[in-house]
Amino acid sequence: MNGAELLVKTAVKAGIEICFANAGTTEMPTVVALDSEPGIKPVLCLFEGVCTGAADGYGRMLDKPAMTLLHLGPGFADGISNLHNARRAKTPLLNLVGEHATWHRASDPPLAMDIERLASTVSGWQRTNSAPRALSQDLAEAVAASRYGQVSTLIVPNDHQWAEPAGVRIATPKFSFAPVDSERIEQAARLMRAKRKAALMIGGRALRRRGLHAAARIRAVTGCDLLTDGFPPYVERGAGLPDVTRLPYFPEPAIELLSQYKVAVLAGVKEPVAFFGYKGVASQLLPEKCQKLRIDTESQNVIEVLEALADALDAPQYSKISGKIASKRSHPAVPAGELTGEKACLTLAATQPEDVIVVDEGLTTSFRYYPLAAGLAPHTYLTLTGGSLGYGMPCATGAALACPDRPVINFEADGSAMYTVQALWTQAREALNVTTLICANRSYNILRVELSRVGIESIGPGASSLMDLERPSIDWVRVAEGLGVPAVSVNTAEDLARELGKATKEAGPHLIEMVLV
Ligand SMILES: Cc1ncc(C[n+]2csc(CCOP(=O)(O)OP(=O)(O)O)c2C)c(N)n1
Ligand SMILES: [Mg+2]
Numbered sequence: 001m002n003g004a005e006l007l008v009k010t011a012v013k014a015g016i017e018i019c020f021a022n023a024g025t026t027e028m029p030t031v032v033a034l035d036s037e038p039g040i041k042p043v044l045c046l047f048e049g050v051c052t053g054a055a056d057g058y059g060r061m062l063d064k065p066a067m068t069l070l071h072l073g074p075g076f077a078d079g080i081s082n083l084h085n086a087r088r089a090k091t092p093l094l095n096l097v098g099e100h101a102t103w104h105r106a107s108d109p110p111l112a113m114d115i116e117r118l119a120s121t122v123s124g125w126q127r128t129n130s131a132p133r134a135l136s137q138d139l140a141e142a143v144a145a146s147r148y149g150q151v152s153t154l155i156v157p158n159d160h161q162w163a164e165p166a167g168v169r170i171a172t173p174k175f176s177f178a179p180v181d182s183e184r185i186e187q188a189a190r191l192m193r194a195k196r197k198a199a200l201m202i203g204g205r206a207l208r209r210r211g212l213h214a215a216a217r218i219r220a221v222t223g224c225d226l227l228t229d230g231f232p233p234y235v236e237r238g239a240g241l242p243d244v245t246r247l248p249y250f251p252e253p254a255i256e257l258l259s260q261y262k263v264a265v266l267a268g269v270k271e272p273v274a275f276f277g278y279k280g281v282a283s284q285l286l287p288e289k290c291q292k293l294r295i296d297t298e299s300q301n302v303i304e305v306l307e308a309l310a311d312a313l314d315a316p317q318y319s320k321i322s323g324k325i326a327s328k329r330s331h332p333a334v335p336a337g338e339l340t341g342e343k344a345c346l347t348l349a350a351t352q353p354e355d356v357i358v359v360d361e362g363l364t365t366s367f368r369y370y371p372l373a374a375g376l377a378p379h380t381y382l383t384l385t386g387g388s389l390g391y392g393m394p395c396a397t398g399a400a401l402a403c404p405d406r407p408v409i410n411f412e413a414d415g416s417a418m419y420t421v422q423a424l425w426t427q428a429r430e431a432l433n434v435t436t437l438i439c440a441n442r443s444y445n446i447l448r449v450e451l452s453r454v455g456i457e458s459i460g461p462g463a464s465s466l467m468d469l470e471r472p473s474i475d476w477v478r479v480a481e482g483l484g485v486p487a488v489s490v491n492t493a494e495d496l497a498r499e500l501g502k503a504t505k506e507a508g509p510h511l512i513e514m515v516l517v
Pocket of ligand 2: 413414415416439440441442443444445
């Protein structure tokens, strides 16, 4: 067995089932080794930002890592933006990066780059393999580290992949969460029993069903409100589940909302901060006087931590309190007439199928959607946690591969879509059930909103040319069809409802351009 086969066998044993790849000469042994192991599905992505974003989407859905295979420093650099989003989302993710042969590196060949420095900006765990015989152990450690909710990066020299080390055993990842800190739990229980206005801010795994149930139990006995950050990576939503308030994007309304709380217990999230610094507005969103307590660490399972707190408060089981706390089923109607952002949100809420995964990168068009969706049929909702554009299409691609039996709807702003539009090709090739809704407002609209916030209402032609997406306007139907995805353009709510209904029922990817007024 050569080093590359050792890597692939170790990955299979560690539960890795998919590899989003864009490889080159330095990764060739690993490319070949993937055929020796049917356990890993190789998926070609035509840009590394698609590989990393797809691995993020896959990891968010299954809470286990997908693997990427990236080419040297330049390939890794292409993927960094979505690795940043994955890091912010605390997604388990494994990168395998090829490096030049050890004996060749010193001659400084054209593609040589400081991969370790690049990797360190996004990786919670990283290593450059030092010997072929350590490859299996390195990979097992990388997978184990990723399971806590972080990006792991293993850099492997090309000659180590070809080498055939003798007598190496396939290693298995050793992974377990740190135990719950019972003193912390007691402290939190005391705080929450004190009958002061309390917020329970939850994030990460806490927004999965079991975490939500535990949070609801805590709410049932303490009356606390349930909140999450502005851009949660993964939330299970819908009728039967407790609703979690999302912090507004701009700091002023967020600060206003949080000003009522005397106590904030944080689980799976750090203290919320403003997305940007605006002169005269605080960075921290919780009031200074509010008593804050984080009850988990990154190495604990926040679900277990919340369940321990619910038990410490003698909270009844979820089935006993769900009638009081869970969202009731709502049936919003399809609106009529010319499509606006608001009507796009209403139409999606009225039409989305049960069990759908909604990947939201709809920015100024989609922000009205979240409150409309609390009472819909159960579904999963993913957002742009790290703020780096171009996550939506790749993330939808990875989510669809993780959950092939579920429909995926990608609510996607037109500017953001163009960063990683190559993902459509992978959706076509893999026949993925993704329906992309393009929000064609033909501008970087949010930048205009940000400008008017600081009082600038009129801008010159130069600045304006950096914010409009006209001259030419993007022909979304042809872009999609050119990449193998059937597409239509709509400009009324009725047409959108009809096309969305059709697209989500038909197998394979679809794109609907929503021309917005
Ligand atoms: C990688 C990256 N580049 C640039 C930006 C800055 N930026 C934030 S929003 C935005 C424009 C978004 O336009 P679009 O996706 O069309 O959404 P809209 O504002 O029109 O709703 C830009 C360029 C960013 N957040 N991330
Ligand atoms: Mg736009």
